[in-house]
Amino acid sequence: GDQVEQSPSALSLHEGTGSALRCNFTTTMRAVQWFQQNSRGSLINLFYLASGTKENGRLKSTFNSKESYSTLHIRDAQLEDSGTYFCAAEGYTGNYKYVFGAGTRLKVIA
Amino acid sequence: AQTIHQWPVAEIKAVGSPLSLGCTIKGKSSPNLYWYWQATGGTLQQLFYSITVGQVESVVQLNLSASRPKDDQFILSTEKLLLSHSGFYLCAWRHRGLAETLYFGSGTRLTVL
Numbered sequence: 001g002d003q004v005e006q007s008p009s010a011l012s013l014h015e016g017t018g019s020a021l022r023c024n025f026t027t028t029m030r031a032v033q034w035f036q037q038n039s040r041g042s043l044i045n046l047f048y049l050a051s052g053t054k055e056n057g058r059l060k061s062t063f064n065s066k067e068s069y070s071t072l073h074i075r076d077a078q079l080e081d082s083g084t085y086f087c088a089a090e091g092y093t094g095n096y097k098y099v100f101g102a103g104t105r106l107k108v109i110a
Numbered sequence: 111a112q113t114i115h116q117w118p119v120a121e122i123k124a125v126g127s128p129l130s131l132g133c134t135i136k137g138k139s140s141p142n143l144y145w146y147w148q149a150t151g152g153t154l155q156q157l158f159y160s161i162t163v164g165q166v167e168s169v170v171q172l173n174l175s176a177s178r179p180k181d182d183q184f185i186l187s188t189e190k191l192l193l194s195h196s197g198f199y200l201c202a203w204r205h206r207g208l209a210e211t212l213y214f215g216s217g218t219r220l221t222v223l
Contacts, residue, residue: 096144
């Protein structure tokens with residue numbers, strides 16, 4: 001079945017620095033969505049991409065369906081960026097199934 | 111604006127007891143609805159989806175069942191809880207059709223003792 005490999009599994013960043021998260025897909029995906037899960041468990045929508053690149057403030061995401069990967073770049077990290085980040089991808093099988101990556105636990109340090 | 115409400119917020123239940131979790135979407139007609147389960151520290155696993163009233167498809171059963179009695183309501187239930195049912199249950203919706211953003215409710219935290 002469709003698989004999503006997310007890396008890194010955990011990440012520590014000092015405030016003001018940045019990094020990239022990545023999801024690789026084992027099959028061609030229709031779209032990808034990125035979420036931040038906060039300490040209460042709420043999932044916050046960050047991006048939905050069917051192709052290309054989107055940017056929102058300090059976050060930028062790219063989806064390359066041809067090469068089967070997506071990235072999420074965080075720049076100028078702030079304490080409130082801490083949490084777990086998930087990518088979720090939808091395949092072309094038409095069964096309305098989203099497959100989630102294992103998540104990246106991000107800790108931003110002052 | 112669409113809102114999604116899940117109930118209860120948290121439950122502590124005994125092994126073998128029944129369970130019913132609910133999800134309501136307001137402000138959107140005929141949404142696709144989904145149930146997800148997340149073990150502590152784990153990823154999200156899709157359990158069920160529904161594209162219309164009375165129609166529910168299972169992705170992973172885990173000895174649970176789901177129903178969609180109304181267009182805006184999605185129910186997750188079991189008659190006998192297992193210890194392995196503990197975790198975080200999330201309901202989600204999106205517009206009918208593909209290529210659309212998935213929106214999540216705030217979840218129900220279930221502890222089975």
